[in-house]
Amino acid sequence: MWARLLSGRRSKLAVLAAWLIIASVAGPIAIKLSEVQDNEQLGALPASAEAARAADRLARAFPEPSALVAVAVYARDAGLTAADRAKVEADRAAFAPYAQGGQVAAAEPSADGRALLVAFTLAGDDDTQAAAVEPIKHQLTNGPPDGLRVALTGSAGAEDDLFDAFAGMDAALLLTTAIAVALILILSYRSPVLWLLPLIAVGVASQVASAVVYLLARHAGLTVDLQSQSILTILVFGVGVDYALLLLARYREELREHADRHEAMARAVRRSLPAIAASAATVSLGLLCLVAADLPATRGLGPVCAIGVAAAFLVMTTLLPAFVVLFGRWVFWPFVPRLGAPGAEHRVWRRVAGRVGAAPRATWLVTAAVLVALTAGIANLGLGLPGDKSFTEEVGSVTGQHLIEAHYPAGTVSPALIIVPTGSAGAAGDAARRTAGVAEVLPAETSSDGQWTRLRAVLTDPPESDAAVASVRRLRDAVHPTGALVGGPTAYAVDTRDTAARDDRLIMPLILTVVFVVLVLLLRALVAPLVLLASVVLSYFAALGAAGLILSAMGYPDLWEAIPLQTFLFLVALGVDYTIFLMTRAREEVARTDHRTGILAALTVTGGVITSAGVVLAATFAALTVLPLVPSVQTAVIVVVGVLLDTFLVRTLLVPALALHIGRRIWWPGRLARPAPAPPPPARQAVPIS
Numbered sequence: 001m002w003a004r005l006l007s008g009r010r011s012k013l014a015v016l017a018a019w020l021i022i023a024s025v026a027g028p029i030a031i032k033l034s035e036v037q038d039n040e041q042l043g044a045l046p047a048s049a050e051a052a053r054a055a056d057r058l059a060r061a062f063p064e065p066s067a068l069v070a071v072a073v074y075a076r077d078a079g080l081t082a083a084d085r086a087k088v089e090a091d092r093a094a095f096a097p098y099a100q101g102g103q104v105a106a107a108e109p110s111a112d113g114r115a116l117l118v119a120f121t122l123a124g125d126d127d128t129q130a131a132a133v134e135p136i137k138h139q140l141t142n143g144p145p146d147g148l149r150v151a152l153t154g155s156a157g158a159e160d161d162l163f164d165a166f167a168g169m170d171a172a173l174l175l176t177t178a179i180a181v182a183l184i185l186i187l188s189y190r191s192p193v194l195w196l197l198p199l200i201a202v203g204v205a206s207q208v209a210s211a212v213v214y215l216l217a218r219h220a221g222l223t224v225d226l227q228s229q230s231i232l233t234i235l236v237f238g239v240g241v242d243y244a245l246l247l248l249a250r251y252r253e254e255l256r257e258h259a260d261r262h263e264a265m266a267r268a269v270r271r272s273l274p275a276i277a278a279s280a281a282t283v284s285l286g287l288l289c290l291v292a293a294d295l296p297a298t299r300g301l302g303p304v305c306a307i308g309v310a311a312a313f314l315v316m317t318t319l320l321p322a323f324v325v326l327f328g329r330w331v332f333w334p335f336v337p338r339l340g341a342p343g344a345e346h347r348v349w350r351r352v353a354g355r356v357g358a359a360p361r362a363t364w365l366v367t368a369a370v371l372v373a374l375t376a377g378i379a380n381l382g383l384g385l386p387g388d389k390s391f392t393e394e395v396g397s398v399t400g401q402h403l404i405e406a407h408y409p410a411g412t413v414s415p416a417l418i419i420v421p422t423g424s425a426g427a428a429g430d431a432a433r434r435t436a437g438v439a440e441v442l443p444a445e446t447s448s449d450g451q452w453t454r455l456r457a458v459l460t461d462p463p464e465s466d467a468a469v470a471s472v473r474r475l476r477d478a479v480h481p482t483g484a485l486v487g488g489p490t491a492y493a494v495d496t497r498d499t500a501a502r503d504d505r506l507i508m509p510l511i512l513t514v515v516f517v518v519l520v521l522l523l524r525a526l527v528a529p530l531v532l533l534a535s536v537v538l539s540y541f542a543a544l545g546a547a548g549l550i551l552s553a554m555g556y557p558d559l560w561e562a563i564p565l566q567t568f569l570f571l572v573a574l575g576v577d578y579t580i581f582l583m584t585r586a587r588e589e590v591a592r593t594d595h596r597t598g599i600l601a602a603l604t605v606t607g608g609v610i611t612s613a614g615v616v617l618a619a620t621f622a623a624l625t626v627l628p629l630v631p632s633v634q635t636a637v638i639v640v641v642g643v644l645l646d647t648f649l650v651r652t653l654l655v656p657a658l659a660l661h662i663g664r665r666i667w668w669p670g671r672l673a674r675p676a677p678a679p680p681p682p683a684r685q686a687v688p689i690s
Helices: 002-007 011-030 039-043 050-061 082-098 126-141 154-166 169-189 196-219 226-255 261-292 296-327 344-358 360-380 396-407 422-433 466-482 489-523 527-554 563-592 595-626 630-667
Strands: 069-075 115-121 149-153 416-421 438-441 452-459 485-487
Touching (some): 011 296, 050 416, 069 126, 115 396, 149 154, 169 196, 169 226, 226 595, 344 360, 344 630, 360 630, 416 466, 422 452, 485 489, 563 595
Antiparallel strands (some): 069 149
16 A cells, blocks of 8 residues: 555655655755754763763862863974064964953973963853954964974864864765765666666755754754764765665566556565665664763764664655656666566676575685684774874864974873862872873862862873873872872873773674664574674674774774774664665565575575665765764775675675575574475376276
8 A cells, every 4th residue: 555655646746745845844954954063072971980070070169261272382493592482472462362361371481492382261252262263373373483383272273173174064075975876876777867866865865864853953952963964964875875776676677577667666665665664773773772872972873863764764765766656667768677578687696696506605604714804904903092183184283282292291281180179189199299101290279169179280191192091090090099080181081982992882782682683573583683693793893804904004093982883883784784685585585486596586686786785885984084084084994894895795695605505494493494395296197008
């Protein structure tokens, strides 16, 4: 009934009209999504983390305006000259109107006499502070003496660099994704028209998803940030086109068996809908597992992207069928499927199926060995991405940080912050000074009520580096007996790593459980889901290893803490897409024929679809590389490599070969695991009596 409604002669027009209305309403709302971004979640910690508790206690004990801090750095390797110092003093006077209190403190010289720091807090509200950064930068870079290096860092410089880096990136990401998908669809269909229909439909899905996310963020408290908005666009295009490829491949088959295109589309929807629905449910439920994460950036990603997958499923299974059937068979021109004509597009995959069928044991052993070998590349990866390595190109605030590290103790601008009851401040300060990795402890500051004392411990190593992280762990052990808490940027890095590790331990098994349950319900078996789950996990670690080799060569081997879990989700959930496409068709074919014939037939007819879908998904995630952030590039590389491995090795070689090698037992305990009934013996012919 539902399938006929979507493809009926008159009802399809009603479906198209309904979607036209929805799209016209969603479009103007979708473009507002950037207005509700809350990017504070990208670096936030759960309230239970020590760095978060220290920040809260510091805010209450030392209430200060929430303001950006500008740090101007001046350095000359041969030593500062009189002209350099005159430039610094002129800049201090020019900076004063933008500083709180209208004054800028004297410059702080480095011990080697080669650098000066000018630090001050910006005055005004958030908009005023943001607007002040540009004239401050202009003054700083205006006519410095030859050979004097200058840079603006601190929170003011970092925020301005981030804003500049992402100016216009939303449009660039959308355009890059659309172009990549269009090119692959043209190559897949080899038709000047057909590629437009899924692209238009997935564009509608993207607008609907963005509009829903905007409304929930504006009125229901849903958190959306730069990361989740970027991945939302990528994911809707990727999974939406995957669903379109599966539906249109089935529609092409049905057109060869039915003269009426409406009947062909109705059957295509009925037969492909279970696989598409199972795929959408798996990815959506996997994404919703992220709600259990402690890291806010990871937790917020789940609901936003689940909405995107739901929108893609709804549009591609309702709008697309009505849209495609409206145009008739000619939309496939020049390769129009004719009634009764054989399918020419399966020739390559018939040969692949023949080779897999000829040696299934050797095929899966060699494929598994290749994947295991690739996992060795994981040794090239590290965990923990320092803030100064977050951009793909060095920006001004990072340059300033490096200048500071060259001439001052590396942790000068980002000390560890110790908040301790005043009565224990002396003991805490002594313990901090004895801690390895602490360069100095600055003079204590007491709160206005006298109850709390703040100590700033300058670390010898760069903020957020592995050495600084180890120093903060030692510092915490040293000062905890005094009742102190330790916060600051490096402490945030420590707690982020610990929280991400906890999320990995909890959510990865949860995602695997969700995938396993969906596969059991879909395939009505236990053995097949276990085999498929093992192949998914092996594929993920192989992808991580292969990506480790690539990222190391690119100079980005240190992963952002949330990436292992997020890429695990994408590769497991999206990899199961292709498993579902293959195994649901295999189950259908095995039920009609026999196990061996059914597996090879499923590989033959789905091989092209899975390959095209994998290439589309890889291309959409590759579009993340247009963003100037290292975590985006890392995510893109891992997911692209993983999807391609999954497409060309796991789903097309490893899984079919394992299914053939295991035999009918792979469907246990379902009815397909039972031996096929023996054919009846031929009837005995009566011998004539002569």
